[in-house]
Amino acid sequence: xxxxxxxxxxxxxxxxxxxxxxxxxxxxxxxxxxxxxxxxxxxxxxxxxxxxxxxxxxxxxxxxxxxxxxxxxxxxxxxxxxxxxxxxxxxxxxxxxxxxxxxxxxxxxxxxxxxxxxxxxxxxxxxxxxxxxxxxxxxxxxxxxxxxxxxxxxxxxxxxxxxxxxxxxxxxxxxxxxxxxxxxxxxxxxxxxxxxxxxxxxxxxxxxxxxxxxxxxxxxxxxxxxxxxxxxxxxxxxxxxxxxxxxxxxxxxxxxxxxxxxxxxxxxxxxxxxxxxxxxxxxxxxxxxxxxxxxxxxxxxxxxxxxxxxxxxxxxxxxxxxxxxxxxxxxxxxxxxxxxxxxxxxxxxxxxxxxxxxxxxxxxxxxxxxxxxxxxxxxxxxxxxxxxxxxxxxxxxxxxxxxxxxxxxxxxxxxxxxxxxxxxxxxxxxxxxxxxxxxxxxxxxxxxxxxxxxxxxxxxxxx
Numbered sequence: 001x002x003x004x005x006x007x008x009x010x011x012x013x014x015x016x017x018x019x020x021x022x023x024x025x026x027x028x029x030x031x032x033x034x035x036x037x038x039x040x041x042x043x044x045x046x047x048x049x050x051x052x053x054x055x056x057x058x059x060x061x062x063x064x065x066x067x068x069x070x071x072x073x074x075x076x077x078x079x080x081x082x083x084x085x086x087x088x089x090x091x092x093x094x095x096x097x098x099x100x101x102x103x104x105x106x107x108x109x110x111x112x113x114x115x116x117x118x119x120x121x122x123x124x125x126x127x128x129x130x131x132x133x134x135x136x137x138x139x140x141x142x143x144x145x146x147x148x149x150x151x152x153x154x155x156x157x158x159x160x161x162x163x164x165x166x167x168x169x170x171x172x173x174x175x176x177x178x179x180x181x182x183x184x185x186x187x188x189x190x191x192x193x194x195x196x197x198x199x200x201x202x203x204x205x206x207x208x209x210x211x212x213x214x215x216x217x218x219x220x221x222x223x224x225x226x227x228x229x230x231x232x233x234x235x236x237x238x239x240x241x242x243x244x245x246x247x248x249x250x251x252x253x254x255x256x257x258x259x260x261x262x263x264x265x266x267x268x269x270x271x272x273x274x275x276x277x278x279x280x281x282x283x284x285x286x287x288x289x290x291x292x293x294x295x296x297x298x299x300x301x302x303x304x305x306x307x308x309x310x311x312x313x314x315x316x317x318x319x320x321x322x323x324x325x326x327x328x329x330x331x332x333x334x335x336x337x338x339x340x341x342x343x344x345x346x347x348x349x350x351x352x353x354x355x356x357x358x359x360x361x362x363x364x365x366x367x368x369x370x371x372x373x374x375x376x377x378x379x380x381x382x383x384x385x386x387x388x389x390x391x392x393x394x395x396x397x398x399x400x401x402x403x404x405x406x407x408x409x410x411x412x413x414x415x416x417x418x419x420x421x422x423x424x425x426x427x428x429x430x431x432x433x434x435x436x437x438x439x440x441x442x443x444x445x446x447x448x449x450x451x452x453x454x455x456x457x458x459x460x461x462x463x
Contacts, residue, residue, distance in 0.1 A: 026050045028269040028426050029057055029068040030433075031106070032419065032444070033077045033087055035262040041087055041110035043266060044103070045069060046433075046444045047458045049425060054446075054458040058104040065092045068268070069106045075266035080346070080421055081278040081430065084264055085112040099441035265422040265433055278421045278430045280347040280354045291343050293397050294358040298387050302336040302362045305383060305404040336362040336383070346421045348430040348449055354391040355449050357418050357432065360384075381406045386416040388432070390452055398452035414438035414462065416445075424457060431457060438462055 026049040035041045045057030045068045061067040069092035077084040089108045097103050282290075341360040348355050362383045388401040405413035415437045421430040424446055432447045432454070443460030 025052065025271075026269075027067070028267065028272060028424075029073075029075070030422065030424055031057065031068065031075055031266045031268070033075065033110075033262075033264045033266045035077075035110065035264060037259050037261070039110065041108065043069075043075060043087060043089065043106040043108065045106070046460070047424070047446070052425075056460065062104070066104055069104060073268055075268045077264040077266045078275065078422060079264050081276050081423070083113055083275055085110060085116065087111075087266055097441070263419060265420050267422070269426055272426045273423070273428050276350045276423075276428060278346050278348055278350065280345040281352070282345060287343070287345065290345060290354070290356055290397075291341075291358075294343060294356055294387060294389060295338060295341070295360075297389065297397065297399060297402075298338070298358060298360065298362070298385050299333075299336050301387070301402050301404050302364070302383050302385060303333060305406075306336075306364050306381070309381065309406075334365060336364055338362045342418075344418065344421075346430065346432075348421055348432075350428070355432075356387075356389045356391070356397065358385075358387045358389075359416075359418055381408065384415050386418065386434075388447075388449070388454060390449060392452075400449060400452050401447070401454045410437065411439040419444075436460070436462065 029048040030046045031043040032046055033041055033043050045066055047054050048057040048060050048068050049055075050060075057068040058066055069089055071089055071091065073089045075087045075089070077087060087108050087110050089106045091107045093105055093107065094102045095105055339361045341358065344357045346355045346357070347353060362385060363381065383404055383406050386401070386403040387399070389397040389399050392398055403413065403416045405415055417435045417437060419433040419435055422433050423429065424431045424433070429448075432449065434445050434447065436443045436445050440462045443462045444458070445456060445460060446458040447454040448457050
């Protein structure tokens with residue numbers, strides 16, 4: 001339904017107009033990889049797309065195991081469009097959650113992009129593939145000064161040199177006139193080390209539509225290089241951003257502690273497009289400018305939520321001249337105190353257009369009157385805000401989504417935790433993946449940014 005919604009809209013977004021990538025028809029499965037510090041990994045199924053329709057991957061064809069968790073299905077972990085490695089499903093199990101009930105999980109083997117690259121580097125590449133001179137292969141022409149052929153292979157040297165060998169032996173013309181009969185790139189795949197997904201083709205799948213990973217070895221290598229570049233860019237930006245930058249995570253992937261479980265989106269699709277990085281390339285100082293603008297918008301929304309929760313006291317008498325006094329005095333708006341601010345700046349269409357996502361905790365200072373009233377009724381409230389905005393052609397930020405809640409009202413307004421930007425439908429443009437958390441449980445929701453609005457492509461069921 002969500003697919004038909006944005007498919008029917010006119011192509012007003014520059015990213016869609018500039019990209020001719022055809023969306024995948026599926027099957028294309030999306031999961032969330034939980035990577036522990038000890039290297040163990042497991043996968044949570046999120047959604048699976050079949051013929052442009054989205055289904056709950058934990059329930060689709062669960063007879064007895066969901067299709068997205070069939071054994072030997074390979075997922076590629078992708079962080080902001082950069083490959084992180086391969087996860088191969090070896091088994092599926094159900095786990096009981098206190099709020100969500102029974103949940104499906106996949107266990108499997110994990111290979112990081114760096115380990116795949118290291119294995120490829122250890123195996124030497126032969127200049128002449130095995131079997132090239134066997135059977136009816138063409139004779140090998142050796143250059144002057146090369147090693148002598150084996151005595152058992154006298155036919156390897158032609159009896160009569162071709163016309164191109166008329167120059168004296170040992171001259172430059174002789175060496176350049178005898179190129180090898182075949183070029184190494186034509187036979188390079190024969191010596192390329194296999195990856196775990198290549199073993200998938202040995203056994204016939206139980207279903208012709210089972211999700212399979214597109215061979216992504218090149219993506220893993222490019223992911224290694226992109227990570228080094230992102231780390232260098234981040235360190236260069238934070239070095240001159242001042243004390244305020246210490247409370248903000250860079251627009252790149254938030255830093256993960258060494259003992260913290262990493263959450264990485266993972267895609268399984270045998271016909272998906274090539275990977276594209278979805279991090280926005282910012283100019284020096286642009287990240288701090290984005291941060292100030294986003295915090296200013298967030299401050300208005302937090303103040304509005306705090307005023308909404310403050311109890312109304314209509315019984316107190318109001319003096320007749322009160323409006324006139326208020327009009328003469330101007331007071332600055334109370335600024336919320338923000339903590340754990342994280343700003344992510346994406347280029348979802350890979351067309352140099354910024355989409356910003358800010359998440360933070362906030363509380364009003366004790367001096368504000370409405371906070372005192374709210375604290376008497378609701379306690380010391382800590383607000384949780386998620387703000388999504390998009391920069392227009394004039395450099396102004398257009399608010400696309402705002403979510404403000406607190407721990408006492410999660411049953412009414414669930415909290416939105418950003419996971420990452422990921423290409424869910426395989427059209428080359430990324431969507432925003434969130435986890436929705438409430439008192440009833442948690443679920444995943446996927447939004448597509450179109451202009452200054454967000455459209456849900458997939459909405460999981462809470463609990």
